[in-house]
Amino acid sequence: MNSEKKYKLLQGNEACVEGALAAGMRFFAGYPITPSTEIAEISAQKLPQLGGKFIQMEDELASMAAIIGGSLAGLKSMTATSGPGFSLMQENFGYAAITEIPCVIVNVQRGGPSTGLPTSPAQGEIMQAKWGTHGDHPVVALTPNSVQETYEYAIEAFNIAEKYRTPVILLMDETVGHMREKLQFKDPSEIKVVNRKKPTCKPEEYIAYKPDEDMIPPMASFGEGYRYHVTGLTHDETGFPTNNNEISGKLVQRIVDKVEKNIDDITFYEEYKMEDAEIVIVAFGGVSRAAKSAVDNMRNNNIKVGMFRPITIWPFLEKQISAVSEKAKEIYVAEMNLGQYFIEVDRVAGKKCPVKKINKITGELITPKEISDAVMGGRE
Amino acid sequence: MATDKRLLQNKDWCKGCGVCVGFCPKQVLKIVNEKCVIANPEACIFCGQCELRCPDNAIYIGGNEDEQ
Amino acid sequence: MNTNCSNLTEKYFRVNRLPHIWCPGCGHGTLMNTVVRAIDKLGLNKDEVVLVSGIGCSSRAPGYLDFNTLHTTHGRALAFATGIKLANPKLHVIVIMGDGDSSAIGGNHLIHAARRNIDITTIVFNNNIYGMTGGQYSPTTPYGDFATTAPFGNIDKPFDLCSLAQGAGATYVGRATAYHAPMMQKLIENGLKNKGFSFIEGLSLCPTYYGRKNKKGNAVKMHTFFKDNCVDVKVLEKNPEKAENKILLGEFYNNPKPEYTESYQVIIDKFQNK
Numbered sequence: 001m002n003s004e005k006k007y008k009l010l011q012g013n014e015a016c017v018e019g020a021l022a023a024g025m026r027f028f029a030g031y032p033i034t035p036s037t038e039i040a041e042i043s044a045q046k047l048p049q050l051g052g053k054f055i056q057m058e059d060e061l062a063s064m065a066a067i068i069g070g071s072l073a074g075l076k077s078m079t080a081t082s083g084p085g086f087s088l089m090q091e092n093f094g095y096a097a098i099t100e101i102p103c104v105i106v107n108v109q110r111g112g113p114s115t116g117l118p119t120s121p122a123q124g125e126i127m128q129a130k131w132g133t134h135g136d137h138p139v140v141a142l143t144p145n146s147v148q149e150t151y152e153y154a155i156e157a158f159n160i161a162e163k164y165r166t167p168v169i170l171l172m173d174e175t176v177g178h179m180r181e182k183l184q185f186k187d188p189s190e191i192k193v194v195n196r197k198k199p200t201c202k203p204e205e206y207i208a209y210k211p212d213e214d215m216i217p218p219m220a221s222f223g224e225g226y227r228y229h230v231t232g233l234t235h236d237e238t239g240f241p242t243n244n245n246e247i248s249g250k251l252v253q254r255i256v257d258k259v260e261k262n263i264d265d266i267t268f269y270e271e272y273k274m275e276d277a278e279i280v281i282v283a284f285g286g287v288s289r290a291a292k293s294a295v296d297n298m299r300n301n302n303i304k305v306g307m308f309r310p311i312t313i314w315p316f317l318e319k320q321i322s323a324v325s326e327k328a329k330e331i332y333v334a335e336m337n338l339g340q341y342f343i344e345v346d347r348v349a350g351k352k353c354p355v356k357k358i359n360k361i362t363g364e365l366i367t368p369k370e371i372s373d374a375v376m377g378g379r380e
Numbered sequence: 381m382a383t384d385k386r387l388l389q390n391k392d393w394c395k396g397c398g399v400c401v402g403f404c405p406k407q408v409l410k411i412v413n414e415k416c417v418i419a420n421p422e423a424c425i426f427c428g429q430c431e432l433r434c435p436d437n438a439i440y441i442g443g444n445e446d447e448q
Numbered sequence: 449m450n451t452n453c454s455n456l457t458e459k460y461f462r463v464n465r466l467p468h469i470w471c472p473g474c475g476h477g478t479l480m481n482t483v484v485r486a487i488d489k490l491g492l493n494k495d496e497v498v499l500v501s502g503i504g505c506s507s508r509a510p511g512y513l514d515f516n517t518l519h520t521t522h523g524r525a526l527a528f529a530t531g532i533k534l535a536n537p538k539l540h541v542i543v544i545m546g547d548g549d550s551s552a553i554g555g556n557h558l559i560h561a562a563r564r565n566i567d568i569t570t571i572v573f574n575n576n577i578y579g580m581t582g583g584q585y586s587p588t589t590p591y592g593d594f595a596t597t598a599p600f601g602n603i604d605k606p607f608d609l610c611s612l613a614q615g616a617g618a619t620y621v622g623r624a625t626a627y628h629a630p631m632m633q634k635l636i637e638n639g640l641k642n643k644g645f646s647f648i649e650g651l652s653l654c655p656t657y658y659g660r661k662n663k664k665g666n667a668v669k670m671h672t673f674f675k676d677n678c679v680d681v682k683v684l685e686k687n688p689e690k691a692e693n694k695i696l697l698g699e700f701y702n703n704p705k706p707e708y709t710e711s712y713q714v715i716i717d718k719f720q721n722k
Contacts, residue, residue, distance in 0.1 A: 027535050048716045053534050058560040062527035065520065069500075069531025072518065073539065077531070095521050222516040222532060223539050225495045229462075229511055231519035240465065240511060241519075390452040393466055397473035397655075402668030431454065432629050433671070435477025436467055440454035 006185040012150045012176040013038035019154025026052035027075035029066035034118045035174040036108035039080035060088035067103045074221035080106035094133035095232045102161035106170045108177040111363040120363030121174035126340035138259035141169040141314040145288045147181035159194035175286025208239040215258035268311035277306030280328040294371035316344045325349030334358035385426045385443040393438035400430035460484045473667025475626030475652035480509045486636035498541045500529040506546035506573035523554030526561040537709040547574040548586040562616035566708035569639040569646045575654040583657030594661045613647035620646035621701040627674035644707045
C-alpha cells in the first residue's frame with residue numbers, strides 16, 4: 001500500500017480538519033476568530049460533501065453549546081477557536097465535562113490577554129486549558145508541533161473524547177496552525193477510530209449515568225429510544241439532580257478519575273537526544289521546533305543537552321517529568337508565556353534539580369539562539 | 381353515561397394553592413389544612429376547570445371509560 | 449405503574465419525580481401541562497421529542513417529563529437545541545425558557561435562532577421576575593414594578609418578547625397565559641406544526657416573589673387579572689377600542705419560510721460525494 005501514499009502541502013489548520021474528518025467528525029459549530037478561522041472555513045466546505053453538518057453560530061458560547069447538542073444527537077462534533085473565544089467556551093466546557101458528552105475543542109493560541117495579538121503566536125492558555133472552567137473537572141489537552149502531528153492528534157483527540165466520554169482540547173498555537181508542511185495522509189485502514197460505547201440493554205433498563213467497571217457509562221443518543229435526562233447539576237446514576245453530598249462528590253471524583261487513572265493510555269511525548277542529556281529543555285508546540293534546533297546546535301559544541309516534549313499537556317505527565325529529573329542536572333522550560341507549564345515541571349522536578357524558565361511574550365517565536373543563550377549563559 | 385366519571389385527587393402532590401377552589405363553578409372544593417378537599421362531590425359537573433388549572437397535577441377527572 | 453394521577457399525567461410525566469419544586473400557585477405547572485396536552489394532541493412519538501431548557505424556575509420542567517430531556521446552562525438552551533436539531537432533523541425539538549433566561553442572558557441566542565428559522569418550538573414561561581434567585585427584576589418586569597434589585601421601582605423598560613421574536617425572524621408567534629390554558633395549548637400545537645422557528649410566550653404567575661412584591665394578591669387573583677385584562681388579538685380587526693390598555697393574546701404571526709435544516713439538506717443533496 002505504500003506505493004499509494006497520498007501527500008499534500010497543507011497548513012496546520014487544514015490538517016486539523018483532515019484529521020477530524022478521518023476520525024469521523026460530522027458536526028462542526030464555530031465562530032470566526034484569528035488564527036483558527038481556516039478550520040471553520042474548511043469544515044464548512046467539506047462537511048456537507050460527507051453528509052455532515054456545519055453551522056456558524058452567533059458566538060463561542062453558542063458554538064460550544066451546539067457541538068454538545070450535536071454530539072448528544074449522535075454526531076462526532078468539534079469546534080475551533082482562539083484565546084478570546086476559548087474564554088467564552090469555558091462555560092459549556094464544564095457542562096460537557098459533568099454531563100460526559102464527547103467533543104473536541106481546538107484552541108489555536110494567540111497573544112493575550114484579551115484581544116491581545118490576534119495574528120501572533122503564544123502559548124498563554126496552558127493553565128486556562130486546565131482551570132478555565134469552574135469546579136474540579138477532567139481535562140485532556142494535546143499539543144502537536146507539526147502539520148503531520150496536527151492531523152494525527154486531531155484523530156487521537158476524537159478517539160479519547162469518545163472512549164472516555166469527555167471534552168478533549170487540541171491545544172495548538174499560531175505557529176503550528178499557520179505553518180505549511182507536507183502531510184502524509186493515512187490510509188483509512190491504518191487509522192484506528194474509536195466510537196463511544198452504546199447501551200446494549202433495553203431502554204427501560206437503561207440507567208444513563210451508571211458507569212461500567214471502566215468508570216464510563218454507556219451513552220445513548222437522543223432519538224434512539226432511550227429517553228433520559230441530562231443536567232449540568234450534580235446528578236446521581238439516573239441522571240437526575242441530587243443534593244446528596246456523598247453522591248455529588250462521587251460523581252466529580254469519577255469523572256476526574258476516569259481520565260487521571262487512565263493517564264498511561266493518553267500519554268504522548270517525544271524525547272530527543274535524551275540518552276545522555278545532563279541539561280534538558282522542556283518545550284512543546286511551536287517552541288519545541290526551536291528547542292530541537294537549539295539542542296542540535298549545542299550538541300555541536302559538545303554540550304550534553306536533550307529535549308523532552310510533552311504532547312499530552314494535560315493531564316500533566318508527572319511520571320515522565322519525574323524520571324527526567326532523576327537524570328538531569330538542569331531543566332529549562334521554554335514556552336511562549338511567563339512560565340505556566342514551568343509551574344508544574346518545577347512542582348515535580350524542582351526537588352531533584354534546578355528548573356529554570358525561558359519565556360517570551362512578544363508575539364514572536366522563541367528562537368534557537370535565545371534558548372541556547374539561556375542555557376549557555378547559565379553554565380558559566 | 382357521565383356517571384362513571386369521578387373527581388380524584390393526589391393529595392401528596394397538592395400544595396394547597398387554592399386555584400382549583402377559586403375557579404370551581406359549583407363550589408365543590410375547599411382548602412382544609414393547606415390541602416384541597418372535595419367537600420361537595422355531588423355538586424361536581426365534571427367541567428374539568430380544576431384539572432385544567434391545577435399546577436400540580438393533583439386533581440383530575442378519572443373513571444374507567446373502558447368499563448362503559 | 450399504579451400512580452394516583454390522570455392517564456395523561458401517567459403517560460407523559462416521570463411521576464416518580466413529582467411533586468415538582470415550584471411554589472404553591474406557580475403558573476409554570478399549568479403551562480407545563482399545556483405543553484404535554486399539545487404533544488398528546490399531535491400524537492408525537494415520545495422517543496422523537498427532545499425538550500431542552502436553560503436555568504431558572506422554568507428550566508426544571510423537562511426533568512418532570514418523559515422525553516429526551518436536556519437541562520443546560522443559563523440562556524443557552526437554544527444553542528444546544530440548534531445543535532441537536534441540525535444533527536438530527538427528525539427530532540421534534542422543544543425549548544422551554546424563562547423570561548430572563550430567554551431575553552437577558554440568552555437574548556442573543558433567541559434572535560439568532562429566530563433569524564435562522566430553524567425548526568424549534570420555543571416556549572417562554574414569562575413570570576416577569578427571576579424566581580429561582582429570589583425575585584430580582586428581569587427584562588420583562590414592567591416599568592415601575594418592584595423587585596429585590598429594584599427596591600425603589602424598576603426604571604428598565606420591558607421587552608415585548610413576541611415582537612422581539614417576530615422582528616428577529618420567527619415564522620410563528622403567539623401569546624397566551626396560564627389562565628388561558630386551552631389557547632396556550634392550541635398555540636403550541638400550531639407552533640409544533642410550523643416547520644420553522646415558532647415562539648410562544650406563556651404569561652405565567654409568580655405569587656411568591658413578583659406577586660408579593662407588587663401586591664398582586666394570591667394565585668387566584670393573579671389568574672383573574674389575566675382573565676380580566678387580556679383580549680384576543682382578533683379584536684383589533686373589528687373593535688380595536690376593546691384592546692385599549694389590555695394585553696393582547698393569540699396568534700400574532702404565521703408566515704412559513706424556508707427552514708434551516710431543510711435548506712442545509714438541499715446543500716448536502718447537491719454537494720455530497722462531489
